Amino acid sequence: MTELYPLALRLTGRKVLVVGGGAVATRRVPALLSAGARVLLVSPHLTPALQSLVDAGRITWLARRFEPADVDGSWLVQVAVDDNLAAAAVSAAALERRVFCVRADDREAATAWTPAVARHGAVTVAVTAGGDPHRAQVVRDGIRDGLADGTLPGCHVPDTPAGFNAASPDVPVAPGRVVLVGAGPGDPELITVKGRRLLAVADVVVADRLVPGLLLDELRPEVELVDASKIPYGPAKAQEEINRIIVDRARAGAFVVRLKGGDPYVFGRGGEEAIACAEAGVPVTVVPGVTSSIAAPAVAGIPVTHRGVAHEFTVVSGHVAPDDPSSLVDWPSLGGMRGTVVILMGLKNLPKIAATLMTHGRSAETPAAVVQEGTTGEQRVVKATLGDVVDKTAAAGIRPPAIVIVGDVVNALASVPVP
Numbered sequence: 001m002t003e004l005y006p007l008a009l010r011l012t013g014r015k016v017l018v019v020g021g022g023a024v025a026t027r028r029v030p031a032l033l034s035a036g037a038r039v040l041l042v043s044p045h046l047t048p049a050l051q052s053l054v055d056a057g058r059i060t061w062l063a064r065r066f067e068p069a070d071v072d073g074s075w076l077v078q079v080a081v082d083d084n085l086a087a088a089a090v091s092a093a094a095l096e097r098r099v100f101c102v103r104a105d106d107r108e109a110a111t112a113w114t115p116a117v118a119r120h121g122a123v124t125v126a127v128t129a130g131g132d133p134h135r136a137q138v139v140r141d142g143i144r145d146g147l148a149d150g151t152l153p154g155c156h157v158p159d160t161p162a163g164f165n166a167a168s169p170d171v172p173v174a175p176g177r178v179v180l181v182g183a184g185p186g187d188p189e190l191i192t193v194k195g196r197r198l199l200a201v202a203d204v205v206v207a208d209r210l211v212p213g214l215l216l217d218e219l220r221p222e223v224e225l226v227d228a229s230k231i232p233y234g235p236a237k238a239q240e241e242i243n244r245i246i247v248d249r250a251r252a253g254a255f256v257v258r259l260k261g262g263d264p265y266v267f268g269r270g271g272e273e274a275i276a277c278a279e280a281g282v283p284v285t286v287v288p289g290v291t292s293s294i295a296a297p298a299v300a301g302i303p304v305t306h307r308g309v310a311h312e313f314t315v316v317s318g319h320v321a322p323d324d325p326s327s328l329v330d331w332p333s334l335g336g337m338r339g340t341v342v343i344l345m346g347l348k349n350l351p352k353i354a355a356t357l358m359t360h361g362r363s364a365e366t367p368a369a370v371v372q373e374g375t376t377g378e379q380r381v382v383k384a385t386l387g388d389v390v391d392k393t394a395a396a397g398i399r400p401p402a403i404v405i406v407g408d409v410v411n412a413l414a415s416v417p418v419p
Helices: 023-034 048-055 084-096 133-149 193-199 213-217 235-251 270-279 292-299 331-336 350-359 389-396
Strands: 015-019 038-042 060-062 076-079 101-103 116-120 123-127 177-182 204-207 224-227 255-260 284-287 313-317 340-344 367-372 380-385 402-406
Touching: 015 023, 015 084, 023 038, 023 048, 023 076, 048 060, 076 084, 084 101, 116 133, 123 133, 133 193, 177 193, 177 235, 177 270, 193 255, 193 284, 204 235, 235 255, 235 270, 255 270, 270 284, 292 340, 292 367, 292 402, 331 350, 340 350, 350 389, 350 402, 367 389, 380 389
Parallel strands: 015 038, 015 076, 038 060, 076 101, 177 255, 177 284, 204 224, 204 255, 313 340
Antiparallel strands: 116 123, 340 402, 367 380, 367 402
């Protein structure tokens, strides 16, 4: 077989013709748009996903069959149809105009192939395997995993945020960098792909108590790990010290990952850390995380919304009791609403919270549940009513961290088995 000549195309602002509006086109078009291509799609029909791109003005659609003149001005042609005769007509028109053409129906008749691709920040890996797509995908996945977990050499190349040189992502134009990363609700596999990738290339990791321990076990040996839960100050002073550490390390030129349980901005004080970085002139970006307020109920078989049951859900912090003057939660309004209430950090104040909700309108028979350490091997679930949830939770020995859910959604999936 003739050897292929590998090449990376710069398609920004350049016309790419896609013929076909089915599943193959749905897979191919997003990568073309990500590369900045000006996509012309020709097909009598479209998938809903492609139609949404047309509606958003991101691609141009000609609702008809292919005509040879459609190739004019194109830098690349992607044939995404399974009709061999129609595909041959497209590739013939492309060949006549000396435009490279990818064919989904017959790679041997194509003048270009689409490789199996893995992306890791500024690194893009494209794999071909002599026409064997399965083998290419296996090799691609192995490389992608090595980049993600840091086992491949040369992966210590941070992503490019504001304040960094886009041409050379590893060269900051400002002293150091901070990324606030949400680690998710407890299961280490629930951190986002981007969060795990940035964690693999960090110089310094400042971690919260609720961060999954297995994520820390994967850090490179030379990484400085700061356990934020062991900083010896009161709550306010501890936060000041955390701010000082991440700013000082970044100013010294380090790539700092502030790793927080759940999502950085859902009762995670990530906003305070972002402000501290901004005031110090340190570039800071945020990688959202899966919040336990949704994840913990979900793995316990409780959807926070459900058609015909709840059209709204409210997430509140229960670390301050309802009768405390410093509480910012409008507990009377929560008592009068019909939707789902999800309470984080409310186990200690659960007796006062339940009593307040019932005082202001919630029936004692309203379903309630408590989920301890959701998504982890220590997960425990107690289902009750608002009237007896305090006693049942105490009897079960439930301990923090735990999420409290109040509302009819608690029993919405009662017939669905939970793993």
